[in-house]
Amino acid sequence: MENRVEQLRKERGLRQEEFARAIRVSRQTVSAIETGKYNPSLELAFTISDFFELPIEEIFIHERKDVL
């Protein structure tokens, strides 16, 4: 899943370390999410959403699978 975390963070002039402190995770977690190593938990996705004041859907881009 793609995400706009790095872009949004930089728009706000924050370093990974500052952002990590703000959302109460480690800097490594921020780095891993930004570089696409893994997705955040739903809980953390909400925290990031709250921080940027944007819906989850505008930060994390989910490729909808066909059918369902």
Next chain:
Amino acid sequence: MENRVEQLRKERGLRQEEFARAIRVSRQTVSAIETGKYNPSLELAFTISDFFELPIEEIFIHERKDVL
């Protein structure tokens, strides 16, 4: 985190087993989410959101922590 999965599933007249098959997880996972044992991954939250055609924010209710 609270969620409206059980309510939305029942509104659509689905059993846990049918719903689980539709979103490609085990019935136990559906049960665990509905009974609040744990939250879905962000990926699964998106899949559920797609299935119900509702934003994640209208299915999963996040208690926003103060400050940030």
Next chain:
DNA sequence: CTTATAGGTAAAGGAACCTTTACATATTGC
């Protein structure tokens, strides 16, 4: 060149998510 800053990443450990198999309870229909 040396120092400081920003960010990527590895390793080890723990917590959370999800699976399969299996059993238990409650409800419904006969």
Next chain:
DNA sequence: GCAATATGTAAAGGTTCCTTTACCTATAAG
């Protein structure tokens, strides 16, 4: 009562998420 259906849950195992500690590279400043 008996069988079938729907849901809850436990156990064991695998994967993903997140932590701390630590090191590495790149860039910029002096």
